[in-house]
Amino acid sequence: MAHSPWQQRGRGQARDGGTAWSPQLALDRHRLRRLLDAVGAVSADMDTRTVLHRIVEAATDIVAARYGALGVRSESGEVIDLITVGIDDPQAARAAMGLPQGHGLLHTLVDDRQPLRVADVSAHPRAVGFPPGHPVMRTLLGVPLVVRGTVYGDLYLADKLDGTPFDDDDEDLLAALAGAAGVSLANARLYEQLKRATEHFQRRMLPMLPDLSPLEAAARYEPASRLLRLGGDWYDAMVLPDGATCVVVGDVTGHDVEAASLMGQIRNMLRAIALDRCEPPGLVMSRLDQALTRFADPPTATLVLGRIERGRAEGGGYSFGWSNAGHLPPLLVGADGGTRYLAPARHGIPVGIDASVSRFSHEHPLPSGSTLLLFTDGLVERRDQDIDTGLGDLAEQAARLAAAPLEELCDTLISRSRQVFDDDVALLALRTPSGGPPWIRPGA
Template sequence: MSEDPWLPEPEDEAAGRVTAALEEIGRRAGSRSFEELSAQVRQLALGQRRLRRLLDAVVAMSADMDTRALLQHIVDVAADLVAARYGALGVLGDSGEFVDLITAGVDAERLKGESGLPQSHGLLGSLIADRRPLRVDDVASDPRSVGFPEGHPVMRTLLGVPLTVRGTVYGNLYLADKYDGTPFGDDDEALLTALASAAGVSIENARLYERLKRATEQFQRRMLPVLPDLAPLRIEARYEPASELPRLGGDWYDATPLPDGAVFVVVGDVTGHDVEAAPLMAQIRNMLRALAFDRCGPPSLVVDKLDRALSTYGDPTAATLVAARIEHEAGVGYTVRWTNAGHPPPLLVTADGTVHVLAPEQHGIPVGVDPALPRPDHSRPLPWASTLLLFTDGLIERRGQDIDAGLRQLAERAATLATAPLHALCDALITRRDAYDDDVALLALRVPSAPERRPRPQEGQPGS
């Protein structure tokens, strides 16, 4: 009994109390009406539990925006609601043929490998044609049945409903063989029909979500530059959007040769993930390129000019970045000069697999915060065949993990790829297999190998 008399009792407890009362009445009355009434109460309690589970399933489906995961969830929930041994969702193509199969209680990949996809004839074909629920108590004796292909479990009973999205049949949701051995009933059909109706809405939402995500990613990628040929330096870049939300991010990279022979590279991240972040990113990138080309000075000077320009904006605009000049001196080699505006530090990976984190004690704050604060420059020689990695924080940040741990893991992975082709290194460091909580931009620049030294001519030979 509930401790608080004003709170309703749980359904199972209330049903138990009613059943106990009915048993007492039955003992006194000595009639069969008790058994019938008790069975009805138990059935009502069971129906309430199933309805509650159906509502929970609908809520869960509405939150799932991955179409494949959603389809699997629909099949699992359907089989659980009706206590069926087997469940399947056959997805239909434009021509009405099955193009995919998601199952519960049977290995879908093995089944497709041995029997192929379901055929749009027989019992399943009638379900497609009629667009009405289908209930069969004995599959083998039904005149529409064409039997089961080799390797397919033999099923005795069947319950199927069409799954429609915007008036078009998206697929068939069907169950087979209840665990208790009874045929499917009216309640089972009503539950599955209700689930299919809610599933159609969820599928449409998931498809719209994925369409928006693709469009957002394409828009973002088109705003990023095509990298120039910087030979003998080699350069590669990657961009990967956040895994969960279709957000317009502010991550970017850029590289451009300068009039004085140096190369200017930058990776940055505009604060925020909304419709304004991407256009601001493009404006900042273009301003930086113009300032770097015009000034041809140390990166701190270029970023300082950017900071002052951003201060003229009506709304505050903040961004983190690393801006660097790659300089070459004949007979000496390459040097990187950089300034860091509140951004994750670059990594320098030498050919022998040693990784240096370029994080001097003195660094700057993000741009757009306080243009009066000075910005320090730093410099370091770039050994022959070494690789410089610049990236945004999405590459090293994970929920529940310290960012320093992410930086160490990235350094360890980069060390094993020190001599790998640059495109392979980038592909290994940023892949679609990883789940990213934020957008990721990565820029990798590799210095050429040491030039071959010509042997000095012997005395008396030409050129001596």
């Protein structure tokens, strides 16, 4: 039996007790280095699909095989996905051939849970031939991906590039890679389960938007794309006792369970203060600041708090009054596609830092059919670009969607960056009615 590539087993021993150089020893060290590199590559990501591709690519590389594949199995043992390397058009081939079925040579891996090495595929007693469009393969080496008794899939290679059959060293290399790959795949699946649970928890903490008629309203929340963490981003909207519509978007400092909990506390405190006094946004913000700084370790947050009401603007139209606590400015999009960031010179600091710092209220008309966007920084911030570039891109995209339905506008803005976000995103969009007679909310 040939020796494993990471064990010398007495080969190449020098007379003085050291290890003498030999071509075989150099080859063994080279393959060991490739194996370690492959294990590192497989373990470098938590996205399941990426992990699967890296497993197959690493396997074909270290064994120098022409073809590689990984059949992903469900808990019941059914093949639910197939990742391939070496086939010119894997998507077309998969569409033509379908997924491997629960019989034939490959199912031996599932039955035996042991490595499988075949020198002549066509002569094997369990071989059932190749489906139409499948490359004809002569030799096969396969290992199951098993972690704590669970079979996650079957990793198999076919036809070495040099035309030689698979040997013991190839099997040892593939088995070692499969051990590390199985753990990486199990971790990736666990990570995705936790991420889904985290996202579900975060969404449950955000409110359902109430009926704000005649204003239209839509909101979105998207978690950070690559990080498993709870965020402090939130949005809220409600009708105040005086008939005005209160809107808010904010971001609590930090990303963990505590930040999510603090977000809920701050949102509820802000709701209570706004409903109780119906004061200008600057005063409401100041009262929130005073309440937060009474804590021994005050939480901090950036936010925009606003009031939308009818009758204050010229001609009895809508107006937006707001106060900004260290947050990105709201974006106003006119019905004609004109855009403007509402960013007055007097910009407040985040709440929870110093309650003695003055808070300011600002006001701006909301023309008929205009759209107001409040959002957190995850929508416009990217590690590789200045935030002003992100703000400019957002304004351009929103301008093109000025006449689009509000739900479509939100969906497009969220997906404009290929749904990859470095941070959580909260987005709240509101639109004033287009023309028509003045509409007064009952009880206003």
